[in-house]
Amino acid sequence: MITQRTLQTFLDDLASGAPTPGGGSAAALMGAMGAALVSMVCNVTLGKKGQEDVAPEMQSVRDESERLRAVLTSMVADDIAAFDGLMAAYRLPKADEGEKARRADAIQATLRAATETPLACARACAQVVALSRRAGEKGYSGVVSDAGVGVLAAHSALRSAALNVYINAPSLQDRDYAQAALGEIQKLLDESARESEAVFELVRGRLG
Protein backbone atom coordinates (compact mmCIF):
# COMPACT_ATOMS: atom_id res chain seq x y z
CA MET A 1 0.00 0.00 0.00
CA ILE A 2 1.46 3.32 -1.08
CA THR A 3 0.53 5.11 2.16
CA GLN A 4 2.83 2.67 3.99
CA ARG A 5 5.81 4.09 2.09
CA THR A 6 7.97 6.62 3.92
CA LEU A 7 7.78 10.31 2.97
CA GLN A 8 11.27 10.02 1.50
CA THR A 9 10.38 6.99 -0.64
CA PHE A 10 7.11 8.56 -1.78
CA LEU A 11 8.96 11.73 -2.85
CA ASP A 12 11.62 9.66 -4.64
CA ASP A 13 8.88 7.69 -6.46
CA LEU A 14 7.01 10.89 -7.34
CA ALA A 15 10.19 12.40 -8.82
CA SER A 16 11.05 9.32 -10.87
CA GLY A 17 10.22 8.77 -14.54
CA ALA A 18 7.63 6.09 -13.64
CA PRO A 19 4.09 7.21 -14.53
CA THR A 20 2.75 6.59 -11.00
CA PRO A 21 2.59 7.98 -8.42
CA GLY A 22 1.94 11.27 -10.21
CA GLY A 23 -0.07 14.45 -9.85
CA GLY A 24 -3.31 12.64 -8.97
CA SER A 25 -1.75 10.92 -5.97
CA ALA A 26 -0.02 14.15 -4.97
CA ALA A 27 -3.41 15.93 -5.11
CA ALA A 28 -5.02 13.30 -2.84
CA LEU A 29 -2.13 13.57 -0.37
CA MET A 30 -2.38 17.37 -0.30
CA GLY A 31 -6.11 17.03 0.35
CA ALA A 32 -5.44 14.55 3.17
CA MET A 33 -2.89 16.98 4.66
CA GLY A 34 -5.53 19.71 4.54
CA ALA A 35 -8.00 17.49 6.40
CA ALA A 36 -5.30 16.50 8.92
CA LEU A 37 -4.51 20.15 9.68
CA VAL A 38 -8.20 20.90 10.27
CA SER A 39 -8.28 17.94 12.67
CA MET A 40 -5.15 19.26 14.40
CA VAL A 41 -6.75 22.66 15.03
CA CYS A 42 -9.80 20.89 16.53
CA ASN A 43 -7.69 18.52 18.65
CA VAL A 44 -5.51 21.30 20.07
CA THR A 45 -8.56 23.49 20.76
CA LEU A 46 -10.33 20.60 22.52
CA GLY A 47 -7.30 20.24 24.81
CA LYS A 48 -7.18 23.92 25.87
CA LYS A 49 -8.74 25.37 28.99
CA GLY A 50 -11.01 28.30 28.22
CA GLN A 51 -12.15 26.82 24.89
CA GLU A 52 -15.07 24.82 26.33
CA ASP A 53 -17.67 26.95 24.51
CA VAL A 54 -16.48 25.77 21.12
CA ALA A 55 -15.93 22.12 22.09
CA PRO A 56 -19.14 20.74 20.51
CA GLU A 57 -18.36 22.58 17.25
CA MET A 58 -14.73 21.37 17.29
CA GLN A 59 -15.85 17.77 17.89
CA SER A 60 -18.30 17.98 15.01
CA VAL A 61 -15.69 19.46 12.64
CA ARG A 62 -13.12 16.87 13.71
CA ASP A 63 -15.51 13.95 13.10
CA GLU A 64 -16.03 15.19 9.57
CA SER A 65 -12.39 16.13 8.86
CA GLU A 66 -11.21 12.71 10.08
CA ARG A 67 -13.75 11.00 7.80
CA LEU A 68 -12.51 13.09 4.87
CA ARG A 69 -8.87 12.44 5.78
CA ALA A 70 -9.52 8.67 5.52
CA VAL A 71 -11.29 9.13 2.16
CA LEU A 72 -8.53 11.33 0.73
CA THR A 73 -5.77 9.06 2.05
CA SER A 74 -7.33 6.10 0.23
CA MET A 75 -7.45 8.21 -2.96
CA VAL A 76 -3.62 8.31 -3.07
CA ALA A 77 -3.87 4.66 -4.17
CA ASP A 78 -7.13 5.09 -6.15
CA ASP A 79 -5.42 7.42 -8.59
CA ILE A 80 -2.76 4.80 -9.33
CA ALA A 81 -5.45 2.12 -9.84
CA ALA A 82 -7.38 4.40 -12.23
CA PHE A 83 -4.23 5.10 -14.27
CA ASP A 84 -3.20 1.43 -14.34
CA GLY A 85 -6.73 0.44 -15.44
CA LEU A 86 -6.63 2.90 -18.32
CA MET A 87 -3.18 1.73 -19.44
CA ALA A 88 -4.31 -1.94 -19.29
CA ALA A 89 -7.33 -1.11 -21.49
CA TYR A 90 -5.12 0.62 -24.09
CA ARG A 91 -2.89 -2.49 -24.17
CA LEU A 92 -5.80 -4.88 -24.97
CA PRO A 93 -5.49 -6.72 -28.32
CA LYS A 94 -7.10 -5.20 -31.41
CA ALA A 95 -6.50 -7.86 -34.07
CA ASP A 96 -10.14 -8.14 -35.24
CA GLU A 97 -13.40 -6.23 -35.01
CA GLY A 98 -14.56 -8.11 -31.88
CA GLU A 99 -11.32 -7.31 -30.05
CA LYS A 100 -11.43 -3.73 -31.23
CA ALA A 101 -14.98 -3.31 -29.89
CA ARG A 102 -14.10 -4.88 -26.52
CA ARG A 103 -10.98 -2.70 -26.26
CA ALA A 104 -12.96 0.45 -27.07
CA ASP A 105 -15.55 -0.44 -24.40
CA ALA A 106 -12.81 -1.10 -21.84
CA ILE A 107 -11.13 2.23 -22.64
CA GLN A 108 -14.42 4.09 -22.19
CA ALA A 109 -15.15 2.34 -18.86
CA THR A 110 -11.68 3.06 -17.48
CA LEU A 111 -11.72 6.65 -18.80
CA ARG A 112 -14.92 7.16 -16.88
CA ALA A 113 -13.26 5.80 -13.72
CA ALA A 114 -10.24 8.04 -14.40
CA THR A 115 -12.61 11.03 -14.55
CA GLU A 116 -14.72 10.02 -11.56
CA THR A 117 -11.68 9.44 -9.29
CA PRO A 118 -10.32 13.02 -9.44
CA LEU A 119 -13.89 14.39 -9.36
CA ALA A 120 -14.49 12.53 -6.08
CA CYS A 121 -11.17 13.92 -4.79
CA ALA A 122 -12.27 17.45 -5.71
CA ARG A 123 -15.62 16.98 -3.93
CA ALA A 124 -13.86 15.82 -0.74
CA CYS A 125 -11.42 18.76 -0.94
CA ALA A 126 -14.32 21.21 -1.24
CA GLN A 127 -15.69 19.80 2.01
CA VAL A 128 -12.27 20.25 3.67
CA VAL A 129 -12.28 23.90 2.54
CA ALA A 130 -15.70 24.37 4.16
CA LEU A 131 -14.49 22.75 7.41
CA SER A 132 -11.36 24.91 7.45
CA ARG A 133 -13.59 27.98 7.79
CA ARG A 134 -15.16 26.57 10.96
CA ALA A 135 -11.71 25.60 12.33
CA GLY A 136 -10.30 29.01 11.35
CA GLU A 137 -13.17 30.91 12.98
CA LYS A 138 -13.56 28.91 16.19
CA GLY A 139 -10.17 27.21 16.66
CA TYR A 140 -7.69 28.25 19.37
CA SER A 141 -5.74 31.29 18.16
CA GLY A 142 -2.35 29.63 18.83
CA VAL A 143 -2.94 27.10 16.03
CA VAL A 144 -5.18 29.05 13.69
CA SER A 145 -2.36 29.34 11.15
CA ASP A 146 -2.65 25.55 10.70
CA ALA A 147 -6.22 26.08 9.46
CA GLY A 148 -4.72 28.54 6.96
CA VAL A 149 -2.20 25.96 5.72
CA GLY A 150 -5.01 23.39 5.63
CA VAL A 151 -7.24 25.50 3.39
CA LEU A 152 -4.36 26.25 0.99
CA ALA A 153 -3.52 22.54 0.76
CA ALA A 154 -7.17 21.55 0.19
CA HIS A 155 -7.79 24.20 -2.46
CA SER A 156 -4.60 23.35 -4.37
CA ALA A 157 -5.53 19.68 -4.16
CA LEU A 158 -8.94 20.50 -5.69
CA ARG A 159 -7.34 22.46 -8.55
CA SER A 160 -4.84 19.65 -9.08
CA ALA A 161 -7.63 17.06 -9.25
CA ALA A 162 -9.42 19.30 -11.79
CA LEU A 163 -6.45 18.96 -14.15
CA ASN A 164 -7.02 15.20 -14.25
CA VAL A 165 -10.71 15.71 -15.04
CA TYR A 166 -9.69 18.03 -17.90
CA ILE A 167 -7.32 15.37 -19.27
CA ASN A 168 -9.80 12.50 -19.32
CA ALA A 169 -13.24 14.03 -19.91
CA PRO A 170 -12.62 15.09 -23.55
CA SER A 171 -12.02 11.46 -24.64
CA LEU A 172 -15.32 10.20 -23.15
CA GLN A 173 -17.94 9.20 -25.73
CA ASP A 174 -20.71 9.69 -23.17
CA ARG A 175 -20.85 13.45 -23.72
CA ASP A 176 -23.67 13.95 -21.24
CA TYR A 177 -21.55 12.49 -18.45
CA ALA A 178 -18.44 14.37 -19.63
CA GLN A 179 -20.28 17.71 -19.71
CA ALA A 180 -21.79 17.06 -16.28
CA ALA A 181 -18.33 16.25 -14.88
CA LEU A 182 -16.78 19.38 -16.42
CA GLY A 183 -19.68 21.50 -15.16
CA GLU A 184 -19.40 20.11 -11.65
CA ILE A 185 -15.63 20.61 -11.47
CA GLN A 186 -15.99 24.22 -12.62
CA LYS A 187 -18.58 24.89 -9.92
CA LEU A 188 -16.36 23.28 -7.26
CA LEU A 189 -13.36 25.33 -8.47
CA ASP A 190 -15.24 28.63 -8.45
CA GLU A 191 -16.73 28.10 -4.99
CA SER A 192 -13.45 26.89 -3.52
CA ALA A 193 -11.48 29.79 -5.03
CA ARG A 194 -13.78 32.29 -3.30
CA GLU A 195 -14.11 30.40 -0.02
CA SER A 196 -10.44 29.45 0.36
CA GLU A 197 -9.32 33.06 -0.11
CA ALA A 198 -11.91 34.22 2.42
CA VAL A 199 -10.67 31.65 4.95
CA PHE A 200 -7.03 32.59 4.30
CA GLU A 201 -7.83 36.27 4.97
CA LEU A 202 -9.82 35.33 8.08
CA VAL A 203 -6.82 33.37 9.39
CA ARG A 204 -4.38 36.19 8.55
CA GLY A 205 -6.62 38.59 10.41
CA ARG A 206 -6.61 36.38 13.49
CA LEU A 207 -2.78 36.23 13.48
CA GLY A 208 -2.89 39.88 14.52
Added chain:
Amino acid sequence: MITQRTLQTFLDDLASGAPTPGGGSAAALMGAMGAALVSMVCNVTLGKKGQEDVAPEMQSVRDESERLRAVLTSMVADDIAAFDGLMAAYRLPKADEGEKARRADAIQATLRAATETPLACARACAQVVALSRRAGEKGYSGVVSDAGVGVLAAHSALRSAALNVYINAPSLQDRDYAQAALGEIQKLLDESARESEAVFELVRGRLG
Protein backbone atom coordinates in the same frame (compact mmCIF):
# COMPACT_ATOMS: atom_id res chain seq x y z
CA MET B 1 13.91 11.34 11.22
CA ILE B 2 10.41 12.48 10.31
CA THR B 3 10.83 11.80 6.59
CA GLN B 4 11.35 8.12 7.45
CA ARG B 5 7.78 7.97 8.81
CA THR B 6 5.15 6.47 6.51
CA LEU B 7 2.61 8.75 4.82
CA GLN B 8 -0.08 7.27 7.07
CA THR B 9 1.90 7.92 10.27
CA PHE B 10 2.83 11.43 9.15
CA LEU B 11 -0.84 12.24 8.47
CA ASP B 12 -1.86 10.75 11.84
CA ASP B 13 0.82 12.85 13.59
CA LEU B 14 -0.21 15.97 11.66
CA ALA B 15 -3.85 15.48 12.71
CA SER B 16 -3.03 14.90 16.38
CA GLY B 17 -3.16 17.51 19.13
CA ALA B 18 0.66 17.51 19.41
CA PRO B 19 2.15 20.86 18.32
CA THR B 20 4.50 19.24 15.79
CA PRO B 21 4.46 18.31 13.01
CA GLY B 22 2.23 21.26 12.03
CA GLY B 23 1.68 23.67 9.20
CA GLY B 24 5.38 24.48 8.77
CA SER B 25 6.28 20.84 8.13
CA ALA B 26 3.23 20.45 5.86
CA ALA B 27 4.43 23.49 3.88
CA ALA B 28 7.91 22.02 3.43
CA LEU B 29 6.43 18.69 2.32
CA MET B 30 4.14 20.42 -0.20
CA GLY B 31 7.17 22.29 -1.55
CA ALA B 32 9.13 19.04 -1.81
CA MET B 33 6.19 17.46 -3.68
CA GLY B 34 6.21 20.41 -6.08
CA ALA B 35 9.93 19.93 -6.73
CA ALA B 36 9.43 16.16 -7.13
CA LEU B 37 6.71 16.71 -9.76
CA VAL B 38 8.97 19.06 -11.73
CA SER B 39 11.65 16.35 -11.62
CA MET B 40 9.09 13.77 -12.80
CA VAL B 41 8.19 15.86 -15.86
CA CYS B 42 11.90 16.16 -16.69
CA ASN B 43 12.59 12.46 -16.13
CA VAL B 44 9.65 11.31 -18.29
CA THR B 45 10.57 13.80 -21.04
CA LEU B 46 14.22 12.63 -21.00
CA GLY B 47 12.98 9.05 -21.55
CA LYS B 48 10.82 9.87 -24.61
CA LYS B 49 11.86 9.53 -28.24
CA GLY B 50 11.29 12.74 -30.16
CA GLN B 51 12.12 14.94 -27.17
CA GLU B 52 15.88 15.10 -27.80
CA ASP B 53 15.78 18.84 -28.58
CA VAL B 54 14.74 19.71 -25.03
CA ALA B 55 17.01 17.19 -23.29
CA PRO B 56 19.71 19.70 -22.18
CA GLU B 57 17.00 22.01 -20.77
CA MET B 58 15.26 19.11 -18.98
CA GLN B 59 18.57 17.96 -17.48
CA SER B 60 19.32 21.46 -16.24
CA VAL B 61 15.83 21.86 -14.71
CA ARG B 62 16.04 18.40 -13.09
CA ASP B 63 19.45 19.13 -11.53
CA GLU B 64 17.97 22.21 -9.91
CA SER B 65 14.61 20.67 -8.91
CA GLU B 66 16.37 17.69 -7.32
CA ARG B 67 18.60 20.06 -5.33
CA LEU B 68 15.54 21.98 -4.16
CA ARG B 69 13.68 18.75 -3.36
CA ALA B 70 16.50 17.75 -0.99
CA VAL B 71 16.49 21.21 0.64
CA LEU B 72 12.70 21.24 1.09
CA THR B 73 12.62 17.65 2.35
CA SER B 74 15.13 18.56 5.07
CA MET B 75 12.91 21.53 6.01
CA VAL B 76 10.13 19.14 7.15
CA ALA B 77 12.38 18.46 10.16
CA ASP B 78 13.81 22.01 10.37
CA ASP B 79 10.37 23.42 11.16
CA ILE B 80 10.01 21.05 14.12
CA ALA B 81 13.50 21.99 15.39
CA ALA B 82 12.67 25.70 15.12
CA PHE B 83 9.42 25.23 17.06
CA ASP B 84 11.09 23.06 19.72
CA GLY B 85 13.88 25.63 20.12
CA LEU B 86 11.37 28.40 20.67
CA MET B 87 9.40 26.36 23.23
CA ALA B 88 12.62 25.47 25.09
CA ALA B 89 13.56 29.17 25.28
CA TYR B 90 10.13 30.08 26.72
CA ARG B 91 10.59 27.36 29.38
CA LEU B 92 13.95 28.76 30.60
CA PRO B 93 13.97 29.88 34.25
CA LYS B 94 13.22 33.52 35.05
CA ALA B 95 13.76 33.70 38.81
CA ASP B 96 16.16 36.67 38.79
CA GLU B 97 17.27 39.46 36.47
CA GLY B 98 20.19 37.46 35.10
CA GLU B 99 17.94 34.53 34.19
CA LYS B 100 15.33 36.85 32.73
CA ALA B 101 17.93 38.50 30.49
CA ARG B 102 19.33 35.15 29.32
CA ARG B 103 15.79 33.87 28.65
CA ALA B 104 14.88 37.01 26.68
CA ASP B 105 18.04 36.65 24.58
CA ALA B 106 17.30 32.97 23.94
CA ILE B 107 13.72 33.79 22.91
CA GLN B 108 14.93 36.43 20.45
CA ALA B 109 17.55 34.08 18.96
CA THR B 110 15.04 31.25 18.52
CA LEU B 111 12.35 33.62 17.20
CA ARG B 112 14.81 34.71 14.56
CA ALA B 113 15.43 31.07 13.60
CA ALA B 114 11.65 30.46 13.57
CA THR B 115 11.33 33.37 11.11
CA GLU B 116 14.34 32.44 8.98
CA THR B 117 13.24 28.78 8.59
CA PRO B 118 9.89 29.52 6.84
CA LEU B 119 11.53 32.37 4.89
CA ALA B 120 14.11 29.91 3.53
CA CYS B 121 11.24 27.53 2.68
CA ALA B 122 9.44 30.30 0.79
CA ARG B 123 12.62 31.18 -1.15
CA ALA B 124 13.05 27.53 -2.22
CA CYS B 125 9.38 27.30 -3.21
CA ALA B 126 9.71 30.42 -5.39
CA GLN B 127 12.54 28.67 -7.24
CA VAL B 128 10.33 25.59 -7.73
CA VAL B 129 7.62 27.84 -9.21
CA ALA B 130 10.18 29.25 -11.67
CA LEU B 131 11.33 25.75 -12.65
CA SER B 132 7.74 24.58 -13.13
CA ARG B 133 7.40 27.12 -15.97
CA ARG B 134 10.34 25.56 -17.81
CA ALA B 135 8.95 22.04 -17.19
CA GLY B 136 5.46 23.17 -18.23
CA GLU B 137 6.69 24.81 -21.43
CA LYS B 138 9.19 22.22 -22.61
CA GLY B 139 8.09 19.00 -20.91
CA TYR B 140 6.46 16.09 -22.78
CA SER B 141 2.75 16.86 -23.26
CA GLY B 142 1.65 13.54 -21.71
CA VAL B 143 2.91 14.61 -18.28
CA VAL B 144 2.53 18.37 -18.48
CA SER B 145 -0.37 18.25 -15.98
CA ASP B 146 2.16 17.13 -13.37
CA ALA B 147 3.97 20.45 -13.83
CA GLY B 148 0.59 22.07 -13.14
CA VAL B 149 0.14 20.13 -9.89
CA GLY B 150 3.76 20.94 -9.03
CA VAL B 151 3.30 24.68 -9.39
CA LEU B 152 0.10 24.64 -7.29
CA ALA B 153 1.88 22.67 -4.54
CA ALA B 154 4.91 24.98 -4.56
CA HIS B 155 2.84 28.19 -4.49
CA SER B 156 0.61 26.94 -1.66
CA ALA B 157 3.72 25.88 0.23
CA LEU B 158 5.13 29.39 -0.17
CA ARG B 159 1.90 30.98 1.12
CA SER B 160 1.85 28.50 4.01
CA ALA B 161 5.43 29.34 4.95
CA ALA B 162 4.49 33.03 4.84
CA LEU B 163 1.95 32.45 7.63
CA ASN B 164 4.78 31.30 9.90
CA VAL B 165 6.79 34.43 9.07
CA TYR B 166 3.74 36.54 9.98
CA ILE B 167 3.43 34.72 13.33
CA ASN B 168 7.02 35.15 14.44
CA ALA B 169 8.26 38.42 12.89
CA PRO B 170 6.09 40.76 15.05
CA SER B 171 7.74 39.52 18.28
CA LEU B 172 11.27 40.20 17.04
CA GLN B 173 13.03 43.10 18.77
CA ASP B 174 15.39 43.51 15.81
CA ARG B 175 12.88 45.54 13.82
CA ASP B 176 15.25 46.03 10.87
CA TYR B 177 15.51 42.27 10.42
CA ALA B 178 11.77 41.78 10.98
CA GLN B 179 10.86 44.43 8.40
CA ALA B 180 13.34 43.00 5.91
CA ALA B 181 11.84 39.52 6.42
CA LEU B 182 8.26 40.80 5.99
CA GLY B 183 9.27 42.80 2.91
CA GLU B 184 10.99 39.81 1.34
CA ILE B 185 8.08 37.45 2.00
CA GLN B 186 5.65 39.94 0.42
CA LYS B 187 7.80 40.20 -2.68
CA LEU B 188 8.06 36.40 -2.94
CA LEU B 189 4.28 36.07 -2.49
CA ASP B 190 3.43 38.67 -5.13
CA GLU B 191 5.82 37.25 -7.71
CA SER B 192 4.74 33.67 -7.06
CA ALA B 193 1.02 34.57 -7.23
CA ARG B 194 1.51 36.01 -10.72
CA GLU B 195 3.92 33.39 -11.99
CA SER B 196 2.08 30.34 -10.60
CA GLU B 197 -1.21 31.44 -12.23
CA ALA B 198 0.60 32.03 -15.53
CA VAL B 199 2.13 28.53 -15.37
CA PHE B 200 -1.22 26.97 -14.45
CA GLU B 201 -2.87 28.62 -17.48
CA LEU B 202 0.03 27.56 -19.72
CA VAL B 203 -0.41 23.96 -18.55
CA ARG B 204 -4.20 24.08 -19.02
CA GLY B 205 -3.67 25.39 -22.50
CA ARG B 206 -1.33 22.49 -23.35
CA LEU B 207 -3.91 19.93 -22.13
CA GLY B 208 -5.89 20.91 -25.25
